[in-house]
Amino acid sequence: MAIAIYLEYKSNVALYRRLSDALRKAIMEGRLQLGEPMPSIRELSETLKLSRSTILKAYEDLKTQGLVVAHSGSGTFVASTLPGDLGELASAFLSAANRPVSFKPLPLSERGRTIFEVGKRQATEHVHVPALEYGGTPIELSPMRDWKTLMIKHCDVSREEQVAEMIDPLGLEKLREAIAAYVLRRRSISSGPQNVCIFGSKQLRLELIGRLLLNPDDMVAYEEPGYPENRNTLESMGVKITPIAVDTEGLSVAALRRLPKPPKLIYVSPSHQDPLGHVMSMPRRHELLEYAAATGAFIVEDDFDNEFRYGRPILPSIKALDQYDCVIYMASFWKVLYQSLRLSFVVFPDCLVNIGALGKSYLERHLPLLEQLALIDFINDGYLEKHLKQTQRVLAFRRQSLILAITRYLKDMVDPLTDGGGTHLILNFQANLFDSAIEQAAQQSGFNLMSTKPYYASTTKSGQYIVPFASVDQNSIDNVVKTFALALQKQSGRNNDAN
Amino acid sequence: MLIDRLDLALDPTSGVPASRQIAEALKEAIIEKLVSPGVILPSVRDIAKALDISRSTAARAIDELSAQGYVVTEMGSGTRVCPHLPGQSEELPPRDKVHKTVHLSQFGNRLKERFDAGVITAKTAYVGPLLRELPLSTWRELLVRHCHAASKEESQYVPEPFGYQPLREAYASYLTRARAVKVSQDRLVTFASRNLRLDLLARLLLNDGDLVAMEEPGFSAAREQFLANGAQIAQIGVDNQGLIVEQLHELKTAPRLIYVTPSHQAPTGAVMSMNRRKQLLEYAAKNQAYIIEDDYDSEFRYDGRPLPSLQGMDNNDRTIYLSCLWNAMAPVSRIGFMVVPDPLVEPLTAAKGLVERDVSLVEQAALADFINEGHLEKLIRKQRSRYAVRRQNLLSLLAKALDTAYIAPESAGLGLLVRLNNHYEAAKIEQAIASSQLPMTSTRSYYAGAARDLEFILSFAALEESDLAQRLELFAAALNS
Numbered sequence: 001m002a003i004a005i006y007l008e009y010k011s012n013v014a015l016y017r018r019l020s021d022a023l024r025k026a027i028m029e030g031r032l033q034l035g036e037p038m039p040s041i042r043e044l045s046e047t048l049k050l051s052r053s054t055i056l057k058a059y060e061d062l063k064t065q066g067l068v069v070a071h072s073g074s075g076t077f078v079a080s081t082l083p084g085d086l087g088e089l090a091s092a093f094l095s096a097a098n099r100p101v102s103f104k105p106l107p108l109s110e111r112g113r114t115i116f117e118v119g120k121r122q123a124t125e126h127v128h129v130p131a132l133e134y135g136g137t138p139i140e141l142s143p144m145r146d147w148k149t150l151m152i153k154h155c156d157v158s159r160e161e162q163v164a165e166m167i168d169p170l171g172l173e174k175l176r177e178a179i180a181a182y183v184l185r186r187r188s189i190s191s192g193p194q195n196v197c198i199f200g201s202k203q204l205r206l207e208l209i210g211r212l213l214l215n216p217d218d219m220v221a222y223e224e225p226g227y228p229e230n231r232n233t234l235e236s237m238g239v240k241i242t243p244i245a246v247d248t249e250g251l252s253v254a255a256l257r258r259l260p261k262p263p264k265l266i267y268v269s270p271s272h273q274d275p276l277g278h279v280m281s282m283p284r285r286h287e288l289l290e291y292a293a294a295t296g297a298f299i300v301e302d303d304f305d306n307e308f309r310y311g312r313p314i315l316p317s318i319k320a321l322d323q324y325d326c327v328i329y330m331a332s333f334w335k336v337l338y339q340s341l342r343l344s345f346v347v348f349p350d351c352l353v354n355i356g357a358l359g360k361s362y363l364e365r366h367l368p369l370l371e372q373l374a375l376i377d378f379i380n381d382g383y384l385e386k387h388l389k390q391t392q393r394v395l396a397f398r399r400q401s402l403i404l405a406i407t408r409y410l411k412d413m414v415d416p417l418t419d420g421g422g423t424h425l426i427l428n429f430q431a432n433l434f435d436s437a438i439e440q441a442a443q444q445s446g447f448n449l450m451s452t453k454p455y456y457a458s459t460t461k462s463g464q465y466i467v468p469f470a471s472v473d474q475n476s477i478d479n480v481v482k483t484f485a486l487a488l489q490k491q492s493g494r495n496n497d498a499n
Numbered sequence: 500m501l502i503d504r505l506d507l508a509l510d511p512t513s514g515v516p517a518s519r520q521i522a523e524a525l526k527e528a529i530i531e532k533l534v535s536p537g538v539i540l541p542s543v544r545d546i547a548k549a550l551d552i553s554r555s556t557a558a559r560a561i562d563e564l565s566a567q568g569y570v571v572t573e574m575g576s577g578t579r580v581c582p583h584l585p586g587q588s589e590e591l592p593p594r595d596k597v598h599k600t601v602h603l604s605q606f607g608n609r610l611k612e613r614f615d616a617g618v619i620t621a622k623t624a625y626v627g628p629l630l631r632e633l634p635l636s637t638w639r640e641l642l643v644r645h646c647h648a649a650s651k652e653e654s655q656y657v658p659e660p661f662g663y664q665p666l667r668e669a670y671a672s673y674l675t676r677a678r679a680v681k682v683s684q685d686r687l688v689t690f691a692s693r694n695l696r697l698d699l700l701a702r703l704l705l706n707d708g709d710l711v712a713m714e715e716p717g718f719s720a721a722r723e724q725f726l727a728n729g730a731q732i733a734q735i736g737v738d739n740q741g742l743i744v745e746q747l748h749e750l751k752t753a754p755r756l757i758y759v760t761p762s763h764q765a766p767t768g769a770v771m772s773m774n775r776r777k778q779l780l781e782y783a784a785k786n787q788a789y790i791i792e793d794d795y796d797s798e799f800r801y802d803g804r805p806l807p808s809l810q811g812m813d814n815n816d817r818t819i820y821l822s823c824l825w826n827a828m829a830p831v832s833r834i835g836f837m838v839v840p841d842p843l844v845e846p847l848t849a850a851k852g853l854v855e856r857d858v859s860l861v862e863q864a865a866l867a868d869f870i871n872e873g874h875l876e877k878l879i880r881k882q883r884s885r886y887a888v889r890r891q892n893l894l895s896l897l898a899k900a901l902d903t904a905y906i907a908p909e910s911a912g913l914g915l916l917v918r919l920n921n922h923y924e925a926a927k928i929e930q931a932i933a934s935s936q937l938p939m940t941s942t943r944s945y946y947a948g949a950a951r952d953l954e955f956i957l958s959f960a961a962l963e964e965s966d967l968a969q970r971l972e973l974f975a976a977a978l979n980s
Contacts, residue, residue, distance in 0.1 A: 004679040004807040031675045043880075049802070106755065106789055108846055112703035119849025123660075148646035151861075155639045155831075157631045163830050164625045200691045201855040212607040236853050264602075282568040283583045296602075316566055342691070342859045351601050357621040358610050362727060364692035365623075368862065369830040370642075 003031065003039055005048065016057035019050065020065075023058060027067055027078055035080040038068055111216070111238055118236040122229065125454045137335055137423070138471045141394060143387045147337055150374035150383075159373060169361035171198025171345075172372045178379040179345055186385075187303065188320035189329060195348045197360055200367050202344045205330045206233045209300060209346070212359045214239045214264055221263040221297075223251055225455035227274045230267065230302065243458045246273055248418075250280025253287045262295035270318055271306035275452050275466050277420040285318050293324035298349075303331040308392050308422035310399060325349040333375070335423070336387060343371055395423065401474040402467065405481035413488065423470045426452070429463035433492050438465065441487035447480050509550065517552055518559035525560065529569050529580055540570060540578045609727050618944075619723055626913075626938075627829035628882065629961050637874050638831055641865035658857035660848050662689025666863045669870040670836055677876070678797065679807035680820055682838045688847060691858040693823050693835035697721055697791070699850050700819065701728040703843070704755060704789065712754040714742055716945035718765050718793065721758055730756075734947050737764055741771030744778040753786035761809045762797035766916055766945045766956055768909035776809055784815040789840070793821045798879045799960075801887040802910040816840040824866075826913060827879055832866055834858070886913065886960045889967065893959045896968055900975040904953075913960035916942070919953040927978060928953070935973035938962060 005022045007015075026032045032039075041055050048055075059076055062068040070076045108116060165172055176193040183189040183196075199205050214220065216238030222231050224243030235241050242263060244255045251268050268288070270280035280288075292299050301318045319329035332344030348356045378384050402425065403417060415428040427449065429438055435451065442449050449465040509517055528534050540561070541549070547557040561578055564570045572578045603611060613619045661667060667684040674680040674687075690696055705711070707729035713722055715734035722732055733750055736743045742759050757779070761771035771779075783790045792809045800806075810820040823835035839847055869875055893915060897903060902923075907916035917939075919928070932939050938958040943950040959967060 003676055004811075006679075006807050026679075029675075029679070031679060033672075106704060106787060106842070108703055109706045109709070111706075112846065112850075115702060115850045115853065116846045117849075119851075119853045120845075123849060123852055144646060148643065151642050151646060152639050155635055155642060157635060160630045163627075163630055167623055167625045169621060201857070203854050203856060204692070207854050211604065212610075213602075213604055215604045218604075233853055236850075282565065282571060283581045286568045286581075287583050313562075313565075321568065342857065355601070355603065355607060355611060358614050358619070359607065361621040362610060362619075362724070363694055363698065365694055366692070366825075366829075366833045368691075368833070368859065371859065371862075 007048070015050070016054045016061065019044075019048070019054065020058040020061040023062060024065070024067060027062075032078050034078055036078055038076040038078060040075065114238050115236045118232050122232045125228065137391050138394070141387075141391050142337060143383060144337070146383050146387075147341070147374065147378070150377050151370055153377075154370050154373035159369070162373065163369065167366060169365045169367075170196070170357055171367055172369075172376065175372050175376045175379075178376050180347075182379050182384070183317075183329075183331070183347060187306065187329075187331075188316040189347060190320070191347050191350075195350065195353055197346045197348060197356055198367055198372070199344050199346065199360075200342055200364055202332055202334065202342070203229070203233055204364055205344060205346050206230050206300070208356070208359050208363055209298075209328055210234050210237050210239065210265075211363075212352070212355055213298060218265075219259075219261070219263040221251075221256055221259070221266045222457070223268055223273065224457060224459065225275060225452055225461070226267065226457070227269065227302070227304075228454045231457060234265075234267070241457060243456075246276060246278060248278050249284045250278055251284070251288065253284065253291050256288075256291055262291075263297055265298050265300060266292060267300045267302065268318070269302045269304065271303050271315075272309075272421040274302075274305060275421065275424070275455050276426055277418060277424070279312060279315065279419070280318075282315060285315070285321055289318060289322060289324060289326070292326045297326070299327045301327055301329045303329060304334070305422045306331070307335055307388050308395055310396055310419070312419065319347060322349070325351050328352065333384075336384060341371065341375070343367070343375055395470060398469045398472040398474055398477075399425070401477050402469045402472050402481075405478045408478070409481050409485035413485070424466045424468045427465045427467055429465070431463065433463060433488065435462050437488060437491035438463070441484050441491050444487045445480055445483035447484040509552070516556075518556045518563065521546070521550070521552075521557065521560035522563040525564055526567070526569055529584065534580050536580050536582045536584065538580050539576075540580065542577065605729070606727060609729070613723060613726070618719070625830075626958060627825060627961060628827065629963075630830065632882070632885070633828065633831055634874060634878055635831070638865065638869070641868050642861065644868070645861045645864040656860055660852035660856055661685075661687065662858060663860060663863035663867065666867040666870075669867045673870055673875065674808075674820075674822065674836075674838070678794065678822070679811035680822075680838055681811055681813075682820075686839055686841065686844060688837045688839060688851060689858060689863070690835040690837065690851075691833075691855060693825065693833065694720075694724070695851075695855060696821055696835055696837045697724040698728070699847065699854070700756070700791065701725055701730060703846055703850055705730045709756075710750070710752055710754040712747060712750070712757040712788075713947070714759060714764060715947055716766055716942060716950075717758070717947075718760070719944040721793065722947060725756075725758075732947060737767055737769060739767075739769050740775050741769045742775065742779065744775055744782060747779075747782055754788055756789050756791060757783060758791045758793065759809070760793045760795065762794050762806060763800075763909065763911045765793075765795065766914075766942050768907040768912060768916055770806060770909060770911075771809070776812060780809070780813050780815065780817065783817045788817070790818045791821065792818050795821070795823065796826050796912050798827060799883060799886060799913055800911040801883065801890060810838065816842075819843070824875075827875070827882065832862060834862070834866060882960075889959045889962070889964060890915065892964050893957065893967060893971075896971050897957075900971050901978075914956040914958040917955050917957050918951070919955070921953070923953060923978065925953065928955075931974050931977035934977050935970050937970045937974040938967075939974070 003026060005026065007018045007022055023032070038059070041052055044050065044055050045052050059068060063070065067079055068076050069079050162172065170176065173193065175198060176196040179196050180191065180193040210233065214237060217240055219240045219242055220234050221244045222241050223246050225246070231241055242259065245252050250270055250273060256266070266288070268280065270285065272279060288299065299318060303317055317329060319327040327349060329347040330344070333341050334344065406414065406417065406427070413430055413433060415430070418426060420426050449467045452461060452464045452466055509520055513520070543554055543557045543561060547554045561570065561572070565572055569581055569584065570578050571581050610619070664684060666689060667687045671682045671684045671687050674682050701724060705725070705728060709730050710733050711725045711730045712733045712735050714737050716737070725732060733754055735746045741761055741764055747757070759771070759779070761776060763770065779790065790809065794808055808820060810818040817840065819840065820838040821835070825833050890910070894906070897906065897917070902920040903917055904920045905918040939955045942954045942956060
């Protein structure tokens with residue numbers, strides 16, 4: 001046990017006494033905890049360069065003060081209760097020690113206040129509910145076993161060679177190659193490994209892009225409704241978010257053209273608009289690209305929900321169509337390994353490769369080595385795509401049973417279903433149903449749904465809900481939706497009576 | 500029929516698949532406006548019949564056009580030529596003009612300037628423990644334990660911006676024990692990326708042009724982070740007692756932040772004296788400044804005086820304490836920690852939630868057990884005795900091999916500050932370092948102002964004795980040749 005001990009110099013005080021004073025202080029401050037073993041005599045004599053006899057004497061001293069007890073055979077321990085007045089003294093000392101008196105705190109900087117404000121809002125607004133598991137694949141399908149095997153395989157001395165490489169802030173060369181091949185295969189992106197940059201935190205991707213390209217008060221066009229977390233990351237930098245409406249073909253480029261001046265950055269989720277689930281049409285993709293090329297704006301293509309689709313053709317990503325070097329592509333493996341795999345990535349356009357690497361090494365210089373090595377195998381040896389395929393099958397089945405239950409029991413209460421996203425459906429309840437009634441009925445019946453309200457920045461929308469189906473149990477869902485429908489009828493009946 | 504008008508002659512000898520040939524011909528027709536936007540194309544069956552090809556080939560051609568955005572297929576109403584064609588926008592500038600020059604933000608420009616000036620790079624060399632000297636089998640066991648339990652832990656885990664609570668509790672008790680830091684888990688922040696610690700502090704606390712006092716020489720990475728965020732740096736000298744606090748009083752305006760490495764000044768190795776510590780704490784309290792104490796390698800002291808942290812002596816809650824496991828545990832874990840004063844807890848929770856809300860749960864859970872089961876302290880003890888020997892060895896080797904003007908006396912850290920005698924030529928030293936691969940780097944980057952000539956850091960920790968001896972021999976031979 002390492003312990004910081006400062007032997008205060010006091011002339012004419014014996015060395016052992018100075019040591020016992022220092023140890024006493026450590027006990028009082030709670031650094032040596034009640035009932036826990038004291039540092040061994042050998043250790044103290046090694047670190048403090050004191051003789052064994054001095055230390056023994058100091059321990060003897062502490063024993064007479066009732067601060068330590070010796071158990072024969074197992075060593076010396078801090079007493080489990082401190083003697084009378086000392087106990088009170090210790091607790092007084094403890095609270096004072098752990099909570100120093102604050103002077104007037106330093107005021108935050110201007111940008112600090114913006115960050116604080118936005119971050120606080122995010123914490124209250126966008127509550128992470130594990131029960132919903134919105135967006136992640138169901139736990140029981142998680143390829144944890146494969147992942148474990150790979151992690152352990154790489155936790156090995158023979159990886160010494162790769163250590164020097166881990167300091168590349170862009171990520172391991174081999175991993176970037178694997179990802180480049182993967183996005184070429186699945187998303188038709190032909191940029192090559194030099195444009196790929198790996199991140200340990202999803203949020204840092206947009207943080208980096210925003211920090212490099214945007215000054216405070218610059219304009220960002222953002223889907224309305226749109227994913228709140230990414231909007232917050234941008235907003236915390238003091239940029240102006242301009243919400244742009246989404247229709248069934250995706251972000252409205254016509255609305256972009258009506259802006260008084262073009263934005264610096266355009267954020268879209270074309271594979272499955274988040275949360276509405278619309279797939280951006282091919283003409284719209286071209287139109288958007290050309291708008292960006294003409295105005296000099298960059299497009300951020302967040303491809304977070306491209307893995308699972310149901311009966312719709314796969315469209316190439318906007319990045320794959322980009323001939324103007326203006327699309328920044330981002331995706332992650334979050335859907336595959338819910339919490340364990342934090343790695344995500346960006347594919348930069350050529351013009352941002354150099355400055356991107358510089359910015360990355362500023363924000364996040366080191367990436368986890370084992371995870372990177374495991375991920376290389378996970379992609380290259382086919383685990384990833386095998387897992388996606390298996391999951392897609394199960395999800396399609398669950399989605400279908402949810403749709404069936406909804407059409408059976410909620411037909412008169414909701415608008416016709418749209419496609420929805422890869423792991424959720426969108427329900428638009430009819431105007432006569434109040435949100436409070438819907439949420440109460442959901443709670444009573446155990447029907448998982450989540451309001452889309454946080455997704456809207458400027459407009460408010462009621463009666464619109466996200467229903468995740470990744471964890472739907474096909475045996476009970478019929479009953480759950482039935483109970484929900486009944487509860488909702490009862491709730492709204494009560495509301496109407498009250499009105 | 501449209502197909503007849505297009506004069507589609509398939510060339511079976513070209514080696515280009517028939518579907519591609521049809522797609523190309525149709526694309527050309529669309530671009531040439533032979534087929535107007537919005538027109539419905541003949542059905543797959545009609546195309547196949549007219550050209551005498553299989554339906555699947557025809558369908559593939561249409562798919563290809565659709566993927567490229569020239570046609571849109573709608574269920575039930577056939578395939579139409581797209582009303583908005585790729586590359587046909589009138590407002591479009593010539594392709595080579597697009598994004599030739601990227602307009603960076605102020606922050607981006609500052610980074611670029613420093614890069615162009617040769618001060619910062621995107622890559623550095625790895626300096627950290629040897630993989631074979633880490634307790635990998637223990638770590639593997641912990642991974643197995645937590646990868647296994649993960650599904651259960653995961654489904655109930657709500658990411659916390661400050662990190663996994665059991666890890667925070669474990670590290671807080673370690674810091675209290677080993678470094679006498681005043682810390683409870685609610686003031687301890689876990690960072691997967693160490694770099695974010697100073698970046699967040701700079702953004703939360705500094706306006707453009709605000710003053711940050713730093714040791715000169717001092718850590719360049721820290722300096723660059725403050726500069727990139729628009730701060731001004733006040734260089735404060737260091738002597739054998741650490742930061743010269745009197746120089747702070749000479750500043751015209753008081754700094755908002757004071758960045759110090761009191762346990763082991765980087766790079767001189769000086770330990771800040773008790774007297775100076777008291778002066779610095781008083782200064783910070785009086786001038787409404789925060790102190791940032793970077794306790795980057797305090798684990799490694801070889802002469803047995805583990806000094807308590809500066810933060811632990813501060814009764815005014817003015818000190819922000821940084822610590823990290825890099826030196827002990829890289830590359831297995833590289834998590835960084837920060838202990839913040841009470842008034843910063845809320846702003847930092849908000850700010851951290853925006854940039855790094857979650858860190859891999861498996862790594863955090865494994866690390867918590869690693870600390871709680873005593874492996875961390877055992878590892879550090881082992882490393883300490885190993886490195887003490889290596890340092891001693893290096894000292895005796897140096898005396899034989901080189902003519903040194905000064906060797907920093909502090910028996911601590913992972914590298915030795917060495918000044919060579921004047922008769923060596925800088926250029927020749929560079930060459931000798933390159934050819935011998937001696938882990939020796941100039942201290943140039945530590946200086947914001949004029950650097951000291953012939954001053955180097957010799958890393959001794961992450962190299963086995965024989966290896967280091969061999970490289971030093973090669974180095975000396977190259978230098979004296």
